[in-house]
Amino acid sequence: MITQGMGVLTNYGVHLAPGLVLFGLWFALTPRAMLAMRILILLTAFVLMRDAMTPLGMWSLSSEVQIAFSANAFVLAALGGMSVLLIMVLARTAPELWRLMRWTIGNPALGLAVGLVVGCLLGVPLRVYQGIEAFEIHGYWVWLPGMVVLAYGANALEEVLFRGFLQGYLEQQVTPLRAALISGVAFAACHAFLALSVTQLGWPVLLFTLIEGLACALVRMRYGVLPATVAHGTAILLIAVPYLT
Structure with missing residues (x-):
């Protein structure tokens, strides 16, 4: 598993390297005072990192918005x-952006509970609709711990x-509600690109990601980034399955 996994990760890194070098240079050359531009660069680089996984067979999407991740x-x-x-690197190298972060707002325990409930409200209906039965999926329980780390780590x-x-930046420009709406639509x-080009699945992916x-x-807006991470x-995690080839 580890040897094969190292090969997959190496291939992914080599595939991404030219683009990430350019994004890194763009980010480094952009003045720290240009917060909006620096945020845009990071978002675009993240989209590249995420969407590049699809042609490499590291994950796939179905028309029912079921996500299959590497079985490794x-x-x-x-x-x-x-x-x-x-995240730790960004905290150290981009303090001007890190000041926009609000991990928790109000009662942290309540926020985490709300995040968990919202995540279940998003995921459980799709899981039921897709008919995911964990006990019927070969290797699911061996795969699950790695998926937990990915689900919460990558989505963090x-x-x-x-x-x-x-x-956080938008809240300095507009009302918190409008900032939340812009963030969700963005x-x-x-x-x-993932929905219309990489996978060509179209509106189901866009509708789910808009709701999510x-x-x-x-x-x-109400509880902070950490509860939002729990929700996401x-x-x-609820709609993911191993990608078996």
Whole structure:
């Protein structure tokens, strides 16, 4: 598992390297005072990192918005861990953006509970509709721990970018509700290339990501980025299955 996983991750890294180098240069050359531009660069780089996984066979989407991830738990855990590492790097190298972060607002325990409930409301109906039966999926329980790390680790990075940086920046320009709405719509719009070109699945993906984006943005507005991460990660975890080839 580990040897095969290292090969997958190496291939992914080599595939991404030219684009990430350019994004890194763009980010480094952009003055720190240009917050909006720096946020845009990070969002675009994230979209590249996410969407590049599809042609490499690391994940796939069905027309029913069922997400199948690599069956290699090591790959999933490594990607989730690297996402958390990237968050730590951003905290150290982009303090002007990190000041926009609000991990929790109000009662943290209540926020986490709300995030969990929202994630279940997003994921459970789709899981039931898709007929996911964990006990009938070969290797599901071996795969699940890696998927948990990916679901919450990778989506923590996505939430930091969309709800921490973007929504935090927008709240300085407009009302919190409008900032949340913009953040949610932007989240869905950043799935347009994935929906219309990479997978060609179209509106089901965009509709789900719009609902998910708005829900997470509203959770962030009221309770902070961490509860929004719980909502996002839980929803993805519930609708994910191993990608068996």
